[in-house]
Amino acid sequence: MLVFSLITTVATFAENKPRLTLDEFFNSVSFSSLELSPDGGSVVIGTERADWDRKIFSKNIWLYRGTGDGGTPIQLTQSGHDTDPKWSPDGRWIAFLSDRQTEKDDSATADSDNGSEKSDKDEGVDQIYLIDPNGGEAFAVTRGEEEVHAFAWSADSKTLYFATRNPWTKGQKDDYRKQWKDVVQYRTAERGDTIFALDLATALANHTSAAAKEQSDTDKESDTTPGTRVISNSPLRLDELLTSPDGRRLAFMTNAINKREEKFDDVEIYVIDLTGEGTRSTESPRRITHNQAVEKNPRWASDSRHIFFTIDVGDVTGLYRDLQPHLYWVDSESGAVEQWSKDFIGPVEHFAVTADTVVTSARLGTEVQMYSASKPAQSLRRVGAWQGTYEMISTAPHSPRVAFVYSSLTKPAEIYLADSAADLDHARPITSFNQLFTERDLPQGKPYRWKADDGTTVEGMLIYPPGKFEAKNLPMFTFIHGGPADADGNHVEADWYQWGILAATNGWLVFEPNYRGSSGYGDKFLMQIVPAIVSRPGKDILEGVDALVKDGIADPDHLTVGGYSYGGYMTNWLITQSTRWKAAVTGAGAVEHVGNWGNDDTTFDDAYFLGGRPWEAAQRYHDEAAIFQIDKVRTPTHMVAGADDIRVAVLEDYLLEHALYSLGIPNKLLVFPGEGHSLDKNPWHGKIKVREELKWLQKYGGVPTLE
16 A cells, blocks of 8 residues: 555656746757866866847856765856867866957958958957866957967967967958958958967966057057967868877868868868977978868877767768768878777767777667777777767866766756766766756657668657657657758757657657658668658658557647758658648758759758759759649648758748748748857747747647647
8 A cells, every 4th residue: 555655646746747838948058068177077068048138049158066976067157158168188277269259340340251341349259268267257368350260278288279260461451341342252252261379378468468458559450369379371261179189289170161061172180290389480281081071070089199080971981972970080190091880880979088998979779878999990888778868978088087968858958977987877967957847747758660661660759748658649740850860869959949848748749750861770771861852751751650640649630740951851842742731830941952952051962862963963853842742732831941041041931931822821931030040049039939830730730728
């Protein structure tokens, strides 16, 4: 009887938990960065949350100084503009980027990407700031109208290296304005980056010097930080800088100046020899990667010879093809590239380097688990038994500790600290920013598998409304992830892009299909999207819906569909393939591929997915486009778009809206001013987006509003 009473009490307590509200969902905190101090005793944390009054996403830096099980994070900065904190190797300073600086020339300046004029009196650019972790105010150590693209500490903590666009003198700026006014010189006005070195002693002297604070007109002529010296120049933009552990080399990763993926050679890894720094005017960088891939996350190995990296898109071994983000390292002397743990079929999503191992988070299906390996040929070995998703791993050079972000469907994202990778199961949370989620009746979920028409097993996630886990005949919202090289699984993410738990809280069974083209199921599965960019994954999704209806899980009379980015592509296609959908919500999704190929800033994958450029695969560009089958649509459709989106131009949404309007299909289009592909400027935009999408699903999908 005691056991029965205990179970009843627990069940009652769960039933009495309130459900998550829209306001609570959008007041969640996300983590942009975390880094263990060199001795492992502290953790610096970058957070992001909505500031509704200022209409920005407030970005601040926190410091955890706990020992044992004690300690809570303290807030180091409060400007709302601070990102990318990095410890000095001696642990005495934290450097970070901030665009809080607004004391700048009031006149118009050349635009950072295309040379057009704009007034930036009230708009800061990223500069490097320092703060003492033991206390004190943060202060800027770089200045000027050019933003800092990347920075790194020297191994001895005595120097900061940083990259900005090649600065102009005042005379050069005046000449440009006189000749070009507000004309945009696309491509031709672009200019690459310069790497500077700034000694810490000079930076501190500048900070305390009254003369440095009161710039003269003569000083403004150069628009550079006093006391810097030029290390090297690049015709490209620099996105990453990193110093080797022995301090002898500086590596950097390049990108196109306009950040569009148009040439494979734009994104590569280079190395500069620092041993002669100070004896030559500039150092000559040496390119060490040569491939048709977009590298990301470069990290030096402890041997100061190899550089680890993963890829975003492409292949390091030959002609371009989209692979999952595997883990590689390149020999900085020979240029030889080697893949780690080749037998692992999923993507390596995050990694950190220790003295003798690599610790990774890697995906298999709907789980992202922690693994380690000590040699390239060694298989990844799972560490830890928690089910869920591990992200953003950090290790320390002088400590076995590991910090990471962890979440599962029933646990919100927080930062955890383990004494070692071998002791991961005893990791303790060191933040509680999202504790409110634990006090709410959160949805439960599980994986779901079905057979496609060609016999392939496809998997997805089912997220059930609170209190209805494994119930039958539920109204269903098919929520399609973007990418396409991504996957949904056992985690919590609370934002305008991933709001499945909020849809479930509002009464929907949420079906998240990991269709052909998703990661976590092997490169072959990923590449089967080529060249049928929407029709092959579209079949997978429709067959998944059929299976759920057949199994009695989904109510065939209350089926809805939606997604953003590639999820928007698929939604636009699926409403032309079936009239079963009662409502659709789509965002930033193309309805044709020719214009989208020309506008997109990631053109590599567009041509790859469709088997060529528009004139090379014209029929396929036609056959895989929703616009040419739009007359089949009967589904009321809600659309959203960022007005400044260059990934999927807002013109695609205007085209879809016009087509639906001309056909008399109920529709609505919201355009968010100032937003690009990611709605990361004004938090109200994302909140309004999801609020209106939920209303649309309820209005046309037929699910009653929950009290």
